[in-house]
Amino acid sequence: MSKRLDRRTMLCGLGGITIGLPLLEAMGCSQDSPREVAGKNAAATDKGPPKRFVAMFSANGTENTYATWSPTGSETDFTLHEILSPLEPHKKDILVFSGIANEVSYGGPGDAHQRGMGTMLTGRTLLEGTFPGNEGQTAGYASGVSVDQEIASKIGATTKFPSLEYSVQNNGVTVYARMSYKASNQPLPPENNPAAMFTRVFGDLDADKGAIARTIAQRKSVLDAVLSDFGALSGKLGGADRARLERHAESIRSIESRLGTVATSANAQCRKPGAPPTLAFMEPANFPQIAKLQIDLLVMALTCDLTRVSTLQLVRANNNFVFGFLGIPDPHHDLSHHGDSDAVANQKLAKINNWFCQQYAYLIASLKAIPEGAGSMLDNTALLWCNEQGKGNNHARKSMPWVLAGKAGGAFRTGRFLRYEGVPHNRLLLSLLHAYGVEADTFGDPAFCKGGALGNLA
Amino acid sequence: MVAAAAIAAACQGGHIGENEKQNENEKQNEKQKPPGATQASVCTGEISPGPSPLRRLTNREYDNTVRDLLGDATAPGRAFAEAGEALGFDNNADILNVSELLAEQYMHAAETLAQNATADLPKLVGCDPNDDGCIRGFVQRFGTRAFRRPLAQGELDHLVAFNHENRAITDTRTAVQMTVQAMLQSPRFLYRVELGAPRAAPSDTWVPLSDWEMASRLSYLVWGSMPDDKLFAAAAAGALRTKEQVLAQAERMIKDPKARDMVVDFHDQWLHLAEIDTIDKNTTVYPDYRPEVRPLWRRETEEFVTRTVLDENGTLTTLLTANHTYLNAELAAFYGLSGPTGDTWTKVALDPARSAGFLTHAGHLAALSKPNQSSPVHRGKFIREQVLCQPLPPPPPNVDVTPPELDPKLTTRERFAEHSTNPMCKGCHHLMDPMGLGFEHYDGMGKWRNDEGGLAIDDSGRVEDADIADPAFRGAAALAAKLASSTQVQNCVTSQWFRYAFGRAETGADACSLQRLRDRFGATGGNVKALILAITQTDAFLVRPSGGKP
Numbered sequence A: 001m002s003k004r005l006d007r008r009t010m011l012c013g014l015g016g017i018t019i020g021l022p023l024l025e026a027m028g029c030s031q032d033s034p035r036e037v038a039g040k041n042a043a044a045t046d047k048g049p050p051k052r053f054v055a056m057f058s059a060n061g062t063e064n065t066y067a068t069w070s071p072t073g074s075e076t077d078f079t080l081h082e083i084l085s086p087l088e089p090h091k092k093d094i095l096v097f098s099g100i101a102n103e104v105s106y107g108g109p110g111d112a113h114q115r116g117m118g119t120m121l122t123g124r125t126l127l128e129g130t131f132p133g134n135e136g137q138t139a140g141y142a143s144g145v146s147v148d149q150e151i152a153s154k155i156g157a158t159t160k161f162p163s164l165e166y167s168v169q170n171n172g173v174t175v176y177a178r179m180s181y182k183a184s185n186q187p188l189p190p191e192n193n194p195a196a197m198f199t200r201v202f203g204d205l206d207a208d209k210g211a212i213a214r215t216i217a218q219r220k221s222v223l224d225a226v227l228s229d230f231g232a233l234s235g236k237l238g239g240a241d242r243a244r245l246e247r248h249a250e251s252i253r254s255i256e257s258r259l260g261t262v263a264t265s266a267n268a269q270c271r272k273p274g275a276p277p278t279l280a281f282m283e284p285a286n287f288p289q290i291a292k293l294q295i296d297l298l299v300m301a302l303t304c305d306l307t308r309v310s311t312l313q314l315v316r317a318n319n320n321f322v323f324g325f326l327g328i329p330d331p332h333h334d335l336s337h338h339g340d341s342d343a344v345a346n347q348k349l350a351k352i353n354n355w356f357c358q359q360y361a362y363l364i365a366s367l368k369a370i371p372e373g374a375g376s377m378l379d380n381t382a383l384l385w386c387n388e389q390g391k392g393n394n395h396a397r398k399s400m401p402w403v404l405a406g407k408a409g410g411a412f413r414t415g416r417f418l419r420y421e422g423v424p425h426n427r428l429l430l431s432l433l434h435a436y437g438v439e440a441d442t443f444g445d446p447a448f449c450k451g452g453a454l455g456n457l458a
Numbered sequence B: 001m002v003a004a005a006a007i008a009a010a011c012q013g014g015h016i017g018e019n020e021k022q023n024e025n026e027k028q029n030e031k032q033k034p035p036g037a038t039q040a041s042v043c044t045g046e047i048s049p050g051p052s053p054l055r056r057l058t059n060r061e062y063d064n065t066v067r068d069l070l071g072d073a074t075a076p077g078r079a080f081a082e083a084g085e086a087l088g089f090d091n092n093a094d095i096l097n098v099s100e101l102l103a104e105q106y107m108h109a110a111e112t113l114a115q116n117a118t119a120d121l122p123k124l125v126g127c128d129p130n131d132d133g134c135i136r137g138f139v140q141r142f143g144t145r146a147f148r149r150p151l152a153q154g155e156l157d158h159l160v161a162f163n164h165e166n167r168a169i170t171d172t173r174t175a176v177q178m179t180v181q182a183m184l185q186s187p188r189f190l191y192r193v194e195l196g197a198p199r200a201a202p203s204d205t206w207v208p209l210s211d212w213e214m215a216s217r218l219s220y221l222v223w224g225s226m227p228d229d230k231l232f233a234a235a236a237a238g239a240l241r242t243k244e245q246v247l248a249q250a251e252r253m254i255k256d257p258k259a260r261d262m263v264v265d266f267h268d269q270w271l272h273l274a275e276i277d278t279i280d281k282n283t284t285v286y287p288d289y290r291p292e293v294r295p296l297w298r299r300e301t302e303e304f305v306t307r308t309v310l311d312e313n314g315t316l317t318t319l320l321t322a323n324h325t326y327l328n329a330e331l332a333a334f335y336g337l338s339g340p341t342g343d344t345w346t347k348v349a350l351d352p353a354r355s356a357g358f359l360t361h362a363g364h365l366a367a368l369s370k371p372n373q374s375s376p377v378h379r380g381k382f383i384r385e386q387v388l389c390q391p392l393p394p395p396p397p398n399v400d401v402t403p404p405e406l407d408p409k410l411t412t413r414e415r416f417a418e419h420s421t422n423p424m425c426k427g428c429h430h431l432m433d434p435m436g437l438g439f440e441h442y443d444g445m446g447k448w449r450n451d452e453g454g455l456a457i458d459d460s461g462r463v464e465d466a467d468i469a470d471p472a473f474r475g476a477a478a479l480a481a482k483l484a485s486s487t488q489v490q491n492c493v494t495s496q497w498f499r500y501a502f503g504r505a506e507t508g509a510d511a512c513s514l515q516r517l518r519d520r521f522g523a524t525g526g527n528v529k530a531l532i533l534a535i536t537q538t539d540a541f542l543v544r545p546s547g548g549k550p
Helices: A008-014 A020-026 A031-044 A085-093 A113-122 A145-153 A194-202 A209-236 A239-257 A284-303 A332-336 A343-368 A425-435 B020-032 B061-071 B101-118 B121-125 B132-146 B153-169 B172-184 B211-222 B230-235 B243-253 B256-272 B272-276 B295-310 B318-323 B331-336 B363-367 B377-389 B421-427 B431-440 B476-486 B488-500 B507-522 B530-534
Strands: A052-057 A094-101 A162-167 A181-183 A309-314 A381-385 A403-405 A416-424 B204-208 B323-329 B345-351 B460-462 B472-474 B543-545
Touching: A031 A381, A052 A284, A052 A343, A085 A094, A085 A309, A085 A343, A094 A309, A094 A425, A145 A181, A145 A425, A162 A194, A162 A284, A181 B431, A194 A284, A194 B101, A209 A239, A209 B101, A209 B153, A209 B172, A239 B101, A284 A309, A284 A343, A309 A343, A332 A343, A332 B172, A381 A425, A381 B323, A416 A425, B101 B172, B121 B132, B121 B153, B121 B172, B132 B153, B132 B172, B153 B172, B211 B230, B211 B256, B211 B530, B230 B243, B256 B272, B256 B295, B256 B460, B256 B488, B272 B363, B272 B460, B295 B318, B295 B323, B295 B331, B295 B363, B295 B530, B318 B476, B318 B488, B323 B331, B331 B476, B377 B431, B377 B476, B377 B488, B431 B460, B431 B476, B472 B476, B488 B507, B488 B530, B507 B530
Parallel strands: A052 A309, A052 A381, A094 A416, A162 A309
Antiparallel strands: A094 A403, A381 A403, B204 B543, B323 B345, B460 B472
């Protein structure tokens, strides 16, 4: 059994801190809670290192002919081409998919990019709403929880953050710009600014233990007072206004419930990163630097077990980002609509997607560099690279250019190129849930889960 | 919603079908209007305020409020999660939800603000903070400003007891910090709570606002911030109950420098000025382009609208057609103009044939361009949607939206010819390109060009499907003059201000409020300041619907 104690255990009396009894009570430290927490901790330790899940997004589909995307060869002996070439050093750690279709996105409200994005990790159609779409249609947000959040409710309960949502160059607050959903119509806003992410995630890491205990107790006390204010006011308001305040109060209660949760199995490699340099994070030319900063923060937050679930959204669905730093003057979405025979456009799209793959490879390499158990953190992680489109120019989503890296603690047998024939992506999402011990027979719209989880991933 | 007006019917002949939903909405709105309503008769004498949803402070309002409440200009709200926008504005009550992330950001901001505020504890509290009586006075004084109304006895007792308890288990300074934190996270601070005035119940359908609520309505409209001492004093004296009293305060307030922030905020959103920040130009095509020019571009338009509206009593016509602008030396050099020196923004006269208010500002036109070329589509679409209030659907999913490649043998107009010949495109593009092509003398960086690489420019165009009798024009200045003479444009701008002022869509119940605004805007020759002041004289502003509690 590990000698490490979780911080809550220490706060509640084993750490030699002198704080007043009312504060201890305010922290939720009942007489038997230290034992209870320590016991829970021991159980976690016995099961080995924690599993993590990460999903990285890039947009507008892959190169239109797939020639520079799709591997060639057999399931276990395959060759990577231009776009996936950065994964060459990680070939044994990846699963490359062909023929996984986002079928559910062919129904429901919204345009092709709205649907592709909203269904991507939820496996459900969009709600009716006011975001403008094609053919005069409109769409709202997705109508269900996303796979990362479903996993987070299973494995994220003991960490400081149930999940963390990172983004780079993500503009607008629409269904195009959200990949992660806590529930139907509840998208989670990602953070573009590494400096803000740093403060949020690492701000109080390594602070004096006594100071942390006091902060937690004070926050609890203040939030209690605030919540009682919400209660007093709600009763005086009408239905819609009261519901608005109630949702706000629910957010506060959730924060309050995790005030005391901290790292339970911090890896020896855990250290507080340096504060990110001040950079204009929405400046297009800074994209590469900002992406690296975000990935470094993401990996360190996993290493320190501050969270076990993260998403990294690079730009947004349907974006017209200009990759000036790659020498490509054409806006991305416009470029994705050139015909299959436009070799110049294909070459540019290959270059853009190769650059995204480099970010993915850096994420993989960073996780690999953290020793854990007999292997690395990558072995205990599944790292999905997803896209809201398949073929950009006609919006075909019949073969999603997705890759999975890492074994999630043995749930996936990597090093393979898997060909399917139009298997709905809901079944892949369901396989992900199973890898984290979520018991479910379907995920998203059950109509697209016939046959259950994919059988050949383990 | 009224916003989704009529465009489906106009966007026809191509791929866009009849939009049932929008038409239904429109019919609904028609139904809400009083029977037989015409422009002259929507005001029946019956008071009709329209809905009045609970409004959360926007991130900008949060920053302004803590600045005025605490003297803290650190603007933590700039890093808060964004709300997005609805109907073109980020202050729409519907979207101002509080996610867990934002609640966490409120908590951290409250902690930092409270820490800053208590750096000089005696100054903040004004007496001995170990004394409950002193704390009671502080909480009463500070709370009145934080909640923008006097605290009820119960609230006061509660906060004093909270401070007392915390003082016993922490220390004096921490206890004051926690008290401030609790107030800064309270819904009474973060929302503009309106319960109506208990003093009178003249109607089943509407109630007057309390004096304190009226003070906040005024301050958040004109300043995007909390009331100042004079406004609080007027509220305390019950001197915000007549239209005249409200107008007198608004007239005082609009002269305050804080009103400039409001004028900038409205135009930033209406004119999409934030898009200037992320412009990226192809330096092979535009070797003069430097990213450093972007903040100057944005500043030019912000200076122009603020000075026009607030300092020069300017009109909508001035905004659309002015033959002058405001430049500093660096931006003047970009335009090839002289006059301004250093960083002083100076009024500069422009060639009347080449200037049309904000419409021909370089940043505006550069944002409505592609990295390597102008974009008649985007320029026309902006006018259609933002100036004529006719929203357009995006292109269909199977269409190649890539602009035609640059071709030295063809002008932009020629390269985009398919939009006016192919019936699939024409149905919608006749609403955009013919206006956008009027700006062809401005290149993708918004600079005047006499020709397109030696090819003659044809900048003739048409304003289709609008209330403009003679739709043909030649050049941006002529187009601007036509827009300036249009009642539809004037009504559109009125609607934009209405949505911004009230944080919601206009409804059938607002017919009279809107009509009063249109009348006033028209009667003053389109004076924008007069329009803003007139907002405070509408039913929508002066009263609220009754029945807060179901």
